[in-house]
Amino acid sequence: MIYIHFIINPISGSGKHNLSASYILSQFPKDKYKIEVDYTNQKKHAIELTKAAIAQNPDYIIACGGDGTINEVASSLIGTSIKLGIVPVGSGNGLASNLNIPRDFDKAIAIIKKGHATAMDVGQVNDKYFFSNMGIGIDALIIKKYERAGKRTLPAYIKAAMSSSLEFKPKKTIVHFDNQTLEINPLMLFISNSNEMGYNMSLTPKASLQDGLLDMIVIPKLSFLEKIMLGFNVLRNSIEKFKKAQHFLVKEIQIEMPSKIFIDSQIDGEQHNLKTNKLNIKILPEALNVLVDL
Numbered sequence: 001m002i003y004i005h006f007i008i009n010p011i012s013g014s015g016k017h018n019l020s021a022s023y024i025l026s027q028f029p030k031d032k033y034k035i036e037v038d039y040t041n042q043k044k045h046a047i048e049l050t051k052a053a054i055a056q057n058p059d060y061i062i063a064c065g066g067d068g069t070i071n072e073v074a075s076s077l078i079g080t081s082i083k084l085g086i087v088p089v090g091s092g093n094g095l096a097s098n099l100n101i102p103r104d105f106d107k108a109i110a111i112i113k114k115g116h117a118t119a120m121d122v123g124q125v126n127d128k129y130f131f132s133n134m135g136i137g138i139d140a141l142i143i144k145k146y147e148r149a150g151k152r153t154l155p156a157y158i159k160a161a162m163s164s165s166l167e168f169k170p171k172k173t174i175v176h177f178d179n180q181t182l183e184i185n186p187l188m189l190f191i192s193n194s195n196e197m198g199y200n201m202s203l204t205p206k207a208s209l210q211d212g213l214l215d216m217i218v219i220p221k222l223s224f225l226e227k228i229m230l231g232f233n234v235l236r237n238s239i240e241k242f243k244k245a246q247h248f249l250v251k252e253i254q255i256e257m258p259s260k261i262f263i264d265s266q267i268d269g270e271q272h273n274l275k276t277n278k279l280n281i282k283i284l285p286e287a288l289n290v291l292v293d294l
Contacts, residue, residue, distance in 0.1 A: 002060075003034040004112065005053040007046050007073055009065030009089070010039050013152060017089035019064055019105060027109050040065075046072035058082060060291060062112060066090015066152075067132055067198060071268040075129040078122060078287055085112045085291040091152035092198020092269055094132045098209060099292050116294040119286035120209040123193045125267065125279055131288070133197060133204075134267045136255065136279070137188035137219070138168040143266035154199050165227045170220075176254040177216070187227075188219040191253065191281055198269060202237050204247075212285040216248040252282040 021037040062085035063073035088096035123130040145160035170185040192204040204215040233242045
């Protein structure tokens, strides 16, 4: 008998999804599957629920939410043999899109039933993990404003981006990688493991979850018109045409912001205030087994 533990974030995607325990139980014959379903009721609750589920030794733990919920569940699975499954009900759903996991419940459940897993790389920044991307530039401020807006929609994201473009002030940042040192004041310092941020937008369209590398995008301070062009290229997934965007493939990066005490960041689309001004970022090859449609 296969034991599958579902963790549902009921407010993912503005809480408009109707994924329920009764629907999930109806999809799995009782003679073949043991099914447990938990609901989160606050931020970071999925971490507690996942740790409790791990103690029951399930075969799969399924994150039902957006990239933030997936991060909380998946972070707890690093170092275990338990497979991660995903039912995407978030707003952006960047990681699920990269893994070709559809938003259609029946199709996502069908992938879980097949039980085919693949190993994917995981990013780590200090003591935290990321599966899609992280950043310490304007994207961190965008996410901060986006969360405060209370609406998980593309228009709300665009509004947050426009407001941030007027407010964000780049700070001196020292970046060490591959025997190189950059001293920059970046508008954006974005590090990605996947080829999509969410909402079908990407700064790293050629990134791979299985190449053992992180894609780093560095964009310097820009004029107002250049910011508009950057936004246009992001929406069109044509960042390679934006000449001021530098692209590096890296395995490990050290970052220091000497004028800061704490660093504001976004990690998998969630805002974090990191209680340090130094970051060590690296790739952990094949550190997570995830259910996919092979």
